[in-house]
Structure formats: C-alpha cells, structure tokens
Amino acid sequence: MNKTNTPPRLAGKLLLKLLRDDLAEEVLGDLEEKFYLTAERKSLSKARRNYWYQTLHYLRPFAIRKTQSTNSNITTMFKHNLLLSFRNFKKYKSSFFINLVGLSTGLACALLIYLWVNDELHVDKFHKNDGRLYQVMMNHQMTNELTTGPSTPDFLAENMLKEFPEIEMATGVTPSEWFGNFTLVQGSNFFKATGQFAEKDYFKMFSFPLIEGNAEQALDGIGSIAISKDLAEKIFKTAENVVGKTMEVQIINFKYPVAVTAVFENLPTNSTEHFDMVLNWKMWQNMSDLAGRQVNWGNHGPNTYLVLKEGTNIDEFNKKIAGYIKSKRETSTVTLFAAKYSDRYLHGSYENGVQAGGRIEYVRLFSIIAIFILLIACINFMNLSTAKASRRVKEVGVKKAIGADRKSLIFQYLNESILLTLFSLVVALLLVLLVLPQFNDITGKQLSLNFDLSLVAMILVITFATGLLSGSYPALYLSKFNAAFVLKGGRISTSVGQLWARKGLVVFQFAMSVILIVSVVVVYQQVNYVQSKNLGYSKENVIHFDKEGKVVENQDAFLAEIRNIPGVVNASTIQSIVVGSQNSTQGVVWEGKNPEDNIRFEVVTVNYEEIETLGIQMLEGRSFSREFGADEEGVIFNESAIKVMGMEAPLGKTVNFWGGDKRIIGIVKDFHFESLHQKVNPLVIRLEPGKTLKVMVKLEAGKEKETLERLEAFYGEFNPGYSFEYSFLDQDYQAQYVAEQRVSSLSKYFAGFAILISCLGLFGLASFTAERRLKEIGIRKILGSSVWSIVWLLTSDFTKMVGAAILIALPISYYLTSNWLQDFAYSIELTIWYFAGAGIAAMIIAWVTVGVQTLRAARVNPADCLRYE
Incomplete structure (x- = not known):
C-alpha cells in the first residue's frame, strides 16, 4: 500500500475540508464520488476495499460531531438533502423521467377527478336552508x-x-x-x-x-x-x-x-x-x-x-x-x-321505498379510480427505487460510516420522493390547465382551477400523501443496510418476501388496468346497445315543437298543411314527447278485476295520426281514425297492459278510468317510452286532441335539410311572430343516457392513463433487469443462444406477472360490470370475449412494452456485455 495514501494521511486531508463549514457538502460529495470510483468496482481487491473502509472508519468520530453540528442547523440539512436529491435525479435520469411522467399523469388524473367529484358533491348545496x-x-x-x-x-x-x-x-x-x-x-x-x-x-x-x-x-x-x-x-x-x-x-x-x-x-x-x-x-x-x-x-x-x-x-x-x-x-x-x-341529485334512485344509489355511484367509482391511478404511479416509484437498491447501497454505507443514523437517511429519501412529487405537481397542474376545456366538454360542466383555500389544501394533501406513500417503502428498505457489510463489498440478496412484494405490486398494477379495460368495453357496449336498440317506434328523423299561437287555434288546418309539404312523411300532436315518464293512473277498472289489485298504467294523450307518425306497430284492432266518428270514447292498450289485466279477446270490451267508460279498439306492441333502465309498464293511449302540447313531424330520410327549410318558411307565414324552434326526438332519447355516455368517455381516458403509467413502470423494470443481466446475456450468446431465446428469457417473468394479474382481474371485473348492468332493465349479455379480449390486450401491451427493451438488450455485442461492470 502506498505510504502517501495511508488511511490516516488521506483522512487528515479530508478532515481539513470537513472542518470548513462552507465545504461540508462538497466533502460528503467527495467521499461518495471517491468510493463509487473505487469500492464499487467488482474487480477491486479485498485489501483495497479494506483500505477505504479503514479511511472512513478513521473519520467517523469527527464526522459524527460534524453531522451533529450540521443537523442542528435545519436549513443546512435541508439544503444538503436537496443537493443530494438533485444529484440522484441527475445520476438516474431514466428512473427520474419515468417517475416524473407517471406521478405527474397520476396527479393530473386525480386533480381532474377531484374537481369533478367536488362539483358533484356541491350540487344544490348553496341554499341557506x-x-x-x-x-x-x-x-x-x-x-x-x-x-x-x-x-x-x-x-x-x-x-x-x-x-x-x-x-x-x-x-x-x-x-x-x-x-x-x-x-x-x-x-x-x-x-x-x-x-x-x-x-x-x-x-x-x-x-x-x-x-x-x-x-x-x-x-x-x-x-x-x-x-x-x-x-x-x-x-x-x-x-x-x-x-x-x-x-x-x-x-x-x-x-x-x-x-x-x-x-x-x-x-x-x-x-x-x-x-x-x-x-x-x-x-x-x-x-x-x-x-x-x-x-x-x-x-x-x-x-x-x-x-x-x-x-x-x-x-x-x-x-x-x-x-x-x-x-x-x-x-x-x-x-x-x-x-x-x-x-x-346524488341519491335519486329508490328500490322498494328505500334509497338505493344514483349518481353517487359514479362519484364513488371515479374517486376509487383516482386513488388506484395514484397507487399505480406510487408503485412505479417503489419498484424502481427498490430495484436499483444495489446502486445506492454504497451511498448508504458511506453515510452510515460517517455518522448518519437511520432516521436521517429515511428523512433524506422521503425528502427526495416529496421533491419529485412536487416537480410532478407542477407538470400535473400544467396538464390540467391544458386539458380542462376538453374535460369540461366531456363532463358537461364548467370546472376551473380557482386556487381557493380548499383546493390548495386538497392539492397539498394529495401531493404530500403521494410523496410519503411512494417514498416510504424505499426509504425503509434502503436505510436498513449495515455500513460495514456494504463497504467491505457485501452483496445485497433479495429475500423471497421482497421479491414477491415487488412482483405483487406489478400484479396489482396490471390487475387494475385489466379491470378498467373490461369496464370500458362493457360500458361502451351497453351505451351502444341503448343507442341502437329497436324501441318499438321510429325516433329517427322525427322533430317536435310546441303548439302556440295560431297553431293552437287552427290545429287541424295546420297539420293538414304540414302533411302537404314535400319531404314530410306525417304529422300529428301529442301531450308530451314519447321519451320519458308520462302521466299515470291507478284508477283503471275492467270486468273481472281483483278489487285488491293496484296497478299503475302510464297514460299517453294523442291526436289522430300520432301512432302512425311514430311508427308504433298495431298487434290487434286499429288506430284512432276519423272514419269511425267519436273515437274519443275509444282507447288503445299495449301488450303489457293486456297481460296484467288478464284479458282474453280484449277488443270491444269496456274499461273505466278518469270517470268515464272507454272501449278498447286496439292493442299496440310494447314500445320503450321510458329509458332502458325501466321495464315497459302497462300503457293506455287515449285520444284527446285539445289537450296535446307538442307537434310531431316525421321527415323523409335524406331530405331533412330542405324539408326543415320549407317547414320554417311555412311556420313563419302561418304563425307570424313566433319562432320555429324544434328538437329531434332521437336527441331527446340520447339525452336520457348522458350520464352513461360521460362515464364511458371518462373511463376510456382514465383507463388509458392507468395503462400508460403501468407500462412506464414495466418498461423501467425491464430496462433495469436487462442491464443487470448483461453479462449473463453475453455468456448465453457466446454459448449459442439466439436473440429470441434471450428475449423470451427476459420477458418470461413479466409474462407470468401479467398473466397472474389477468387471472385476478377477470372475476373482479365480471362482478363489477354485472352489478352495473343490473341498473338497466334491458342490457347486453356479458360474453367471454369481453374478458378474454381485455386479457389479451393487456398481455400484448405488456409484451410490447417489455419486448422493445429486452430485444435491444439481446442484440448487444457479447464482448460489450462481458466488459460491463
């Protein structure tokens, strides 16, 4: 050993620096850099390692006093930890970038969901009473x-x-x-x-x-x-x-x-x-x-x-x-x-007289999604931090050798994770400001980032909770290593429990992603189903507008003129649009009715030609017609009504409701006059043109634009002073499912973000695994292994983890989606392809994510692999 570099001599030089306050941080950095350049090298002899350990051991008493003195100054300690955090971010750029993207995306999703949930929870809460x-x-x-x-x-x-x-x-x-x-x-x-x-x-x-x-x-x-x-x-x-x-x-x-x-x-x-x-x-x-x-x-x-x-x-x-x-x-x-x-607003659904959900279910759903997305981002930080522990363990040994205790190390690593989360928060706020207009379009709200006390407090709580959660496990894990063991060249062995914990976190990530994929697919299919289902009437190319002015006074003449306009298929009037709940009565009486029966009938009031205008199918009998005189005394029931009444050969029979006797002249096929959340209820259609409020016009397909222009011109002439304001019936029908459509859109985006964050973590782990096994890759290639066999070797562990995630996620996703579909009286059937497709998609995404990195590692020159330290 060179006498000029004996431990005491080197320690003396470092001690002089250590005693100077303004160079304290530099000394610590010098110690780390010198140790990384020597003791970290695997080819270093045992004697050389002992030399460095003796040097640090000799400095320990002085360093303890110096550390105690420094720790008394909170500002100095904070600046020191801040400097070390920046050094580590610079040193591990790929991990920093992956964690920054993951945490900022997770925080942005959480902030958007918080703004939406907070708005939902405050609907109608502004009344002083x-x-x-x-x-x-x-x-x-x-x-x-x-x-x-x-x-x-x-x-x-x-x-x-x-x-x-x-x-x-x-x-x-x-x-x-x-x-x-x-x-x-x-x-x-x-x-x-x-x-x-x-x-x-x-x-x-x-x-x-x-x-x-x-x-x-x-x-x-x-x-x-x-x-x-x-x-x-x-x-x-x-x-x-x-x-x-x-x-x-x-x-x-x-x-x-x-x-x-x-x-x-x-x-x-x-x-x-x-x-x-x-x-x-x-x-x-x-x-x-x-x-x-x-x-x-x-x-x-x-x-x-x-x-x-x-x-x-x-x-x-x-x-x-x-x-x-x-x-x-x-x-x-x-x-x-x-x-x-x-x-x-939030608790508007009832079952058997008891409150049973409502929009609150969506509030809970998206709150859970926000938590899971943040958890997935935190898991990335935990996994990457513990995976690269072997790189930072020497740093732990140096700090412990010069007097740092475990508490100060835990504080440093938590400080590092919180600092990273604060960086991520800045990026997240920029992302929220960027996408908020589009988010408002999707949700139909007018949300904004008004930095009042409650919002600032919630942002800080979310940020620090995320920082502490993501940094807690790495801090506890890294700070536990023994200084002497590490500095003498001891290798870190990953215990079975730690290995399973790391794998378990990856499985949790992808299980959440698969559940979100299945949910998106099922919600999309159900929304598509309600939009395309045959409702039993024709809602396409049907407009409606209010009766007013001369239209009320000359209703029959107005309808007759409307029907003669080119492009108009038919026209009539109805009390309220067919979409949504109608009037109802429990007072329908018929021959043979059980006096104890209490059945509610929906009541639709129409004019002549309304059944034809809507394309409602007659099963028996006829529609209302002027050819039969006083048809106001006639009524038409739907299939469900005849079924609950237990009538056989109902045509011509008499029923009584609203104080008058009515004769059954026809039966229509069941049609959905309420949303598909409700089953088709018993319905009676009565003729009373004077009590109708809406004009309905059926337009010829493909000629809507020119027909509407003719209608507007005619309306202006017939009803001067009144504007022609109309709505399409199919748009009113779609409006019943606006909540489901928004859930479908939001779920799609948030599922995409969850998958992105999970893939970032998987990519980081794959990169680290490939780098750690480069020597093994080089040896295998020299022994004749092909590129694809090495790719399979590196991806097999990840394939097993994603496969386990799929097996766990599928039954959970089936339970959740089947429960959601129970809110609809008419819904899609859950088929195996929804779940198999989601699992295959997750596996392909994982393979692509891992495969890109492993393929690059497998194609490295074996000589370069063997030279890697």
Whole structure:
C-alpha cells in the first residue's frame, strides 16, 4: 500500500475540508464520488476495499460531531438533502423521467377527478336552508312492487303547513319540464322561456338571489311573475327597473296578463333547477279548473317542498306523515316521507321505498379510480427505487460510516420522493390547465382551477400523501443496510418476501388496468346497445315543437298543411314527447278485476295520426281514425297492459278510468317510452286532441335539410311572430343516457392513463433487469443462444406477472360490470370475449412494452456485455 495514501494521511486531508463549514457538502460529495470510483468496482481487491473502509472508519468520530453540528442547523440539512436529491435525479435520469411522467399523469388524473367529484358533491348545496330543506316523496304500493316518486296532490303543501307544527314553510312547484316553453308577448315581440308555478314562499325557501323585488312579495298575486336576469335583458334590454312592467303569458290556449314583480340572478351551474321564470300558484290552479283537470287526494302532479323548523327529528317526522294521504282518502295505498332536497341529485334512485344509489355511484367509482391511478404511479416509484437498491447501497454505507443514523437517511429519501412529487405537481397542474376545456366538454360542466383555500389544501394533501406513500417503502428498505457489510463489498440478496412484494405490486398494477379495460368495453357496449336498440317506434328523423299561437287555434288546418309539404312523411300532436315518464293512473277498472289489485298504467294523450307518425306497430284492432266518428270514447292498450289485466279477446270490451267508460279498439306492441333502465309498464293511449302540447313531424330520410327549410318558411307565414324552434326526438332519447355516455368517455381516458403509467413502470423494470443481466446475456450468446431465446428469457417473468394479474382481474371485473348492468332493465349479455379480449390486450401491451427493451438488450455485442461492470 502506498505510504502517501495511508488511511490516516488521506483522512487528515479530508478532515481539513470537513472542518470548513462552507465545504461540508462538497466533502460528503467527495467521499461518495471517491468510493463509487473505487469500492464499487467488482474487480477491486479485498485489501483495497479494506483500505477505504479503514479511511472512513478513521473519520467517523469527527464526522459524527460534524453531522451533529450540521443537523442542528435545519436549513443546512435541508439544503444538503436537496443537493443530494438533485444529484440522484441527475445520476438516474431514466428512473427520474419515468417517475416524473407517471406521478405527474397520476396527479393530473386525480386533480381532474377531484374537481369533478367536488362539483358533484356541491350540487344544490348553496341554499341557506339546505340543512332543513326537504322534498316530500310518495311510496306507491302496487300489486307486485313498491314504487317511489315525487308527484304529490296539488294542495299537499298548503294542508301540511297548517297541520304539522314542525313545518316552517312549504310550497308546491310544477316541474318546468311539464310545459316545455311558455310564450311571452311584450308589445309586438314574442319570446320563449321555460317556467314553473310555485307558491308565495318559494323565494324565501330557495336561495335564488333577487336583483329586484323582495322574496315576500315576489309571488304574491295571481298576475305575478319573477324572471331571470338573462330573460329580463332579452325582453327589456336591461335587468334594472323592470319591476312593474307588463306582458302576456301564453301556454296552449291559455293567455294571462302578468306584471314583473321580481328579477332573480341567473341560476348557478350547480343547481338542478332549470327555469327562466316563476309564476304564481293561483294561476296554475285557475288553468287546472278551466282545463277540467281533476284535483283531489288521489290525483298526483306537482312537487312539494318543505322547510322544517330547527331541531326537527326527520325520522320522527317521517313516521308522523307516513299515513297522511290515507287519513284524507281511505282507499289510498300511498305513504309519504321527506327526503333532503340536496340529496336528490346524488341519491335519486329508490328500490322498494328505500334509497338505493344514483349518481353517487359514479362519484364513488371515479374517486376509487383516482386513488388506484395514484397507487399505480406510487408503485412505479417503489419498484424502481427498490430495484436499483444495489446502486445506492454504497451511498448508504458511506453515510452510515460517517455518522448518519437511520432516521436521517429515511428523512433524506422521503425528502427526495416529496421533491419529485412536487416537480410532478407542477407538470400535473400544467396538464390540467391544458386539458380542462376538453374535460369540461366531456363532463358537461364548467370546472376551473380557482386556487381557493380548499383546493390548495386538497392539492397539498394529495401531493404530500403521494410523496410519503411512494417514498416510504424505499426509504425503509434502503436505510436498513449495515455500513460495514456494504463497504467491505457485501452483496445485497433479495429475500423471497421482497421479491414477491415487488412482483405483487406489478400484479396489482396490471390487475387494475385489466379491470378498467373490461369496464370500458362493457360500458361502451351497453351505451351502444341503448343507442341502437329497436324501441318499438321510429325516433329517427322525427322533430317536435310546441303548439302556440295560431297553431293552437287552427290545429287541424295546420297539420293538414304540414302533411302537404314535400319531404314530410306525417304529422300529428301529442301531450308530451314519447321519451320519458308520462302521466299515470291507478284508477283503471275492467270486468273481472281483483278489487285488491293496484296497478299503475302510464297514460299517453294523442291526436289522430300520432301512432302512425311514430311508427308504433298495431298487434290487434286499429288506430284512432276519423272514419269511425267519436273515437274519443275509444282507447288503445299495449301488450303489457293486456297481460296484467288478464284479458282474453280484449277488443270491444269496456274499461273505466278518469270517470268515464272507454272501449278498447286496439292493442299496440310494447314500445320503450321510458329509458332502458325501466321495464315497459302497462300503457293506455287515449285520444284527446285539445289537450296535446307538442307537434310531431316525421321527415323523409335524406331530405331533412330542405324539408326543415320549407317547414320554417311555412311556420313563419302561418304563425307570424313566433319562432320555429324544434328538437329531434332521437336527441331527446340520447339525452336520457348522458350520464352513461360521460362515464364511458371518462373511463376510456382514465383507463388509458392507468395503462400508460403501468407500462412506464414495466418498461423501467425491464430496462433495469436487462442491464443487470448483461453479462449473463453475453455468456448465453457466446454459448449459442439466439436473440429470441434471450428475449423470451427476459420477458418470461413479466409474462407470468401479467398473466397472474389477468387471472385476478377477470372475476373482479365480471362482478363489477354485472352489478352495473343490473341498473338497466334491458342490457347486453356479458360474453367471454369481453374478458378474454381485455386479457389479451393487456398481455400484448405488456409484451410490447417489455419486448422493445429486452430485444435491444439481446442484440448487444457479447464482448460489450462481458466488459460491463
């Protein structure tokens, strides 16, 4: 051994540097670099290794004191760890890049999902009475089921307010979707707007801020109307000083003069309400009387909302009101309960009278997806950090030899993972800002990155939790090695448990990816199924628009002219579009009916030619026709209705409902007038042209554009002043499945990100494995192994791990997707190809990911392999 480089002499030189505060970090770096250049070399003799160990051992007492002194200065220690982190990022560039991409992608997905989930959780939560604001729901006991709905008797709110001291305020509200668009006439101008009727306390109960007017008097008189800011600007060109201005409201053949009593702010985006104006409740009652609508305790229509007094126990209150309808009508099979108003958006589904899911299921689903994507990114960091432990173990030995304890090492490695996560956060925020407009298009929301306290706090929590989670295992793993063993050249042996843990993490990653692939495929197939299923009527090339103005007064003449327009196949009118729930009744009576049977029939009110316009198929009998005189006394049932009635040879038989005898003239094939979430219910179609609200026109395929231009021109001549605003029936049908379509789109993107992150981790592990086995590859090639045999050798372990992931994921994905499909009364059949295809796709992705790296390693020159240290 050279005397000039004896351990004491070298230690003395280093000690002089170590004692200088400004060079402390440099000394530590020198020690590491010198050791890496010598002791790390596998060809180093045992004597040489001992030389370095003696040098470090000699310095240890001085280093301990120096370390203690340095540790007393938190800033210095932080700067030191920061410098070491940057050195390691620079030294292991590939791992740094893989972890940066994986963590930033995972954080971006998590932030997007958080913005969406947070918005969903705050829908309808802005009302100041939120904690006490409830909606009255009704459980209807049918013969074979218990159904739940919001329709209540017209005067329920008024009577409950008088009879239940727990109620502070109450109002009835007619849903805005009942009427479509109202027509507002101001001078010679016509405007369309959506509206609803409500009782006088509406604006006291709901927090829709008033720009003009006050909540006490906004709906005080029968001619009162409260309008939105946008509607005020549309009609009066301003939202200021419009209280007291008059106009006329038209709906069907009813016309009412009204005066503006209030202007309210435009409804917030996180409100489930959609209306431009609110009219006085007495006007609705007057319309009902003029239309001959039956108003009694057995007739259900509007919604009822309550504000309960402070301290009211909702469970006790629900027990108290349960039998209220029965106390007014002995034959009623309805029970009441109050549900929190702001819960209806997320918890709107009921089974047998009990809340059973709703949009909350999607909130939970995407929250779980966000957690899993972050876990997959964290797993990449853990796997790559522990896989390259043999490279960093000498660093651990050096630090321990100069006095660093395990706690300080754990702190350093956690600091490194948190720093990497902070870098990833910056990239993630840039990604979120970049893709947020497209994300809003997919979700139908108006989300933004407003850095308020709650968002900043959540970002920091997610970031530091991700950093700690991803860095915890590597920190504990790396800091445990013994300094003497490592510095004397001891090799790290991976225990069976550590090997299985690493493989288990890879299996978990790909299992999650396979589950997401299967879910995407099933959701896509179901959405495609509901979009293409034969519904029993023709929804393509059918438009609808409101009856208004002269169309109401001269309905028959208008329809006759419409049918003569080139490109129009047929035209008629209907009370409400065929998509969605219709009116219903439990009062159908027929000969032989069991008095205890309580069956709900949906009721569709139509005009002549409506069945033909929609292409509904007749099974027996005939449709409504003017050739048979007073067809208003005839009714048509669907197959399901005849089945539940137990009728044989039903044509010509008489039934009674809504106070009159009706004769069955026809039976139609079942068609889906509600979404495929619901089974086809019993249906009765009645003829009453005067009570229809919508015009439906069937257009000739391929000539829609020119036909619509002719229709618009004719409408302007026939109904001057009114604009021709129409909608396509197939678009209304698709709107029923907007939630499923959005889930399908979001799942597709998030599954892609999960697979990308998993593949990054697999690529990193494959690179490390190939590099570690380069000597073995060189020897095998010299002994005659082919390139492809070496590729198989390197990929076989990964193939087994991905295969295990597939076997674990498939039964889980079957369980999850089959449960989701149960929400549909009509759904696809789960076939083996959905699952086999997902497994094959995952395996191919893994092979491509690993194969690229292993093929490159297998083609390296054997001489270069053998020279690799």
